[in-house]
Amino acid sequence: MNVIDLLLSSNPVIERLTKVHLLNQKVAYIEDGYIKNYLDLYDPIHKTWVGIYSPKWVSTHYTLLELTYMELNPKHPVYQEALSSLLEHEWHSENIHNPHHYADMCIMGMLLNMASYGSSKDPKIHEIIDYILDHTMPDGGWNCNWYKRPIPKISSVHTTTSVLEGLFRYQKAGYTYRIDEVKIQMLSAIQMLLKRNLYQAHGSKEPIHEQMIKPSYPPRWKFDILRILELFVEMKYPDDLKLTDAINLLISQMNGPLMPKGSAIPGKLHFKLEEGRYGMFNTLRVLKVLKHYRYPLYEKLIKEEV
Numbered sequence: 001m002n003v004i005d006l007l008l009s010s011n012p013v014i015e016r017l018t019k020v021h022l023l024n025q026k027v028a029y030i031e032d033g034y035i036k037n038y039l040d041l042y043d044p045i046h047k048t049w050v051g052i053y054s055p056k057w058v059s060t061h062y063t064l065l066e067l068t069y070m071e072l073n074p075k076h077p078v079y080q081e082a083l084s085s086l087l088e089h090e091w092h093s094e095n096i097h098n099p100h101h102y103a104d105m106c107i108m109g110m111l112l113n114m115a116s117y118g119s120s121k122d123p124k125i126h127e128i129i130d131y132i133l134d135h136t137m138p139d140g141g142w143n144c145n146w147y148k149r150p151i152p153k154i155s156s157v158h159t160t161t162s163v164l165e166g167l168f169r170y171q172k173a174g175y176t177y178r179i180d181e182v183k184i185q186m187l188s189a190i191q192m193l194l195k196r197n198l199y200q201a202h203g204s205k206e207p208i209h210e211q212m213i214k215p216s217y218p219p220r221w222k223f224d225i226l227r228i229l230e231l232f233v234e235m236k237y238p239d240d241l242k243l244t245d246a247i248n249l250l251i252s253q254m255n256g257p258l259m260p261k262g263s264a265i266p267g268k269l270h271f272k273l274e275e276g277r278y279g280m281f282n283t284l285r286v287l288k289v290l291k292h293y294r295y296p297l298y299e300k301l302i303k304e305e306v
Helices: 003-008 012-021 033-040 060-069 077-090 105-117 124-133 157-172 179-195 225-235 241-252 280-293 295-301
Strands: none
Touching (some): 003 012, 012 033, 033 060, 060 077, 060 105, 077 105, 105 124, 124 179, 225 241, 280 295
């Protein structure tokens, strides 16, 4: 059995994502596997899972984010209903007009990501775009502590990645409000990350944090090199020498074509996704990256026995 066969024999969610992203097949949305497990836990009375943003990771925010990763049909009534709950509770107009009220920029990036995936028509999306574009850092990214004293001088890779994912999804969904500024700011944020080879501390070749080079799934709000490289693949961002170190770090962690699932990020879970050392989600994700940036190696790995 090769790794493609292994992924295809895994959970129906991973099977579908493999067909779409590795085999370039057009496959209908599904409601089986992990997706069904999450949908079965939805509370239609309160239109939520457990709470809005907390408790982590069983809240509506993080459950819907996982369903976005798993590519639930964005028109699914549960997705749309839960998204409306998030927009109602997580964004308020005073975030723009009240100088003493601040929304967490990382949360806003994730909220924009989900709202754009769901093609929301809620005018709050325009306010979120205003908030993001009007509070960029001088180096081109974003920091959830932008308003604190002393004012931070550099962007956070965590926040910047969440916002980049949201802006990319916004662009991909065909929204037009301030879209030229969105595109310019995305390029500035990408350049900020590339200056650090995606993961290095300022003035150093060392990782900002060891966990940033050891990917976990789901990544939640946290940055890691697989999360940002997977986003670059979705953007169809061209190969760049400044991606080399990060890609090589991923390859160094692989056992043949398999990728470790990484350490679990502490928090409550609806249920455990995967057992064992190697994760099908991370394996699928790293193969997506290698298919785009290291195709000869990808071709070799998918033929190996596992």
